[in-house]
Amino acid sequence: MTEEDRVRKQKALVEAMGRIYEKEGLQPISGRIMGLLTIMDKEFFTFDEIVEELQISKGSASNAIKMLELRNVIEYITVAGERKRYFHIKKIDKFTLIDEHKQKLKLTNEFLQSALELKSDKNSGNALFLKDMIDMIDFFIGKFQEFKEEYKSGREE
Amino acid sequence: MTEEDRVRKQKALVEAMGRIYEKEGLQPISGRIMGLLTIMDKEFFTFDEIVEELQISKGSASNAIKMLELRNVIEYITVAGERKRYFHIKKIDKFTLIDEHKQKLKLTNEFLQSALELKSDKNSGNALFLKDMIDMIDFFIGKFQEFKEEYKSGREE
């Protein structure tokens, strides 16, 4: 693979990351910025470089960057004597992604629980189905903490 | 809580389910139909009852129902001598939800892997971060099957 090829593929991944973000209900531009900062070889981008590389308006960049900062996934450094901000990804706790899945399962279960509580007949087919789901999901949620500790201790050895 | 209150709350949950589906990138109406079929006490709804209860057009109902059938989450029964279809939720394998999470993690990791492979310097800060994430997620994915079997055997006893 030529150098050029490699960079072209990296840029394709950046675009793909935009689509992934879009599916999650976030702005594609935010995803593309995250892509830039994680996928390209360069690890620090200024505001202007982001605007230039992604061919987006300054307004969009400003807006998306603000959002990413709020979500706590990017940050920036400054260099003495310069006003520019050099953005880079935050090397968050590895488990954040896993925790998000856990959180989603928790919300699902709270919802199912509410539904179950509102059933007039707790032994109807659907009520039993709900119970079954809730029980199983609870089990999995409980496994998350266990897993984390297992993983951590496995790496420390 | 009065009977009326209970039903009102059930209907609110049905609406909430629509919003959940929307967040997942699916049609809110599909979610509301799923809500009807899982949350309300009635467990079988005809096409017309769905249209009536949710106050939606026949077109929307037809479209959303088709989609839910394709996703394999609802089905219908018929009664001899009637043309109506009585829709109800499919009591799918409990683990479908969990499997979806697993699948999502797999896709995430494939993506991260592609990004890592395209790095010119596999020891750069971001490359190492990617490796770290991939390793952890892989470990976690591997645990899913284990968890499932543990759960199953736990219930059988």
Added chain:
DNA sequence: TTATTGGTTCAGTATAAACTGAACCGGAAT
């Protein structure tokens, strides 16, 4: 003091997707 840099803000546009509603369709009943 004026110009430049490095942005932010916001009104307006473009686009996509959900949803409606009306026309239509096949099969059964009258």
Added chain:
DNA sequence: ATTCCGGTTCAGTTTATACTGAACCAATAA
């Protein structure tokens, strides 16, 4: 033969939201 039932199809409307671009601003440089 035509009316009703239980839908499907599809063109057009509505709505949401991402994005643009131009005006603006504060800090620094000339």
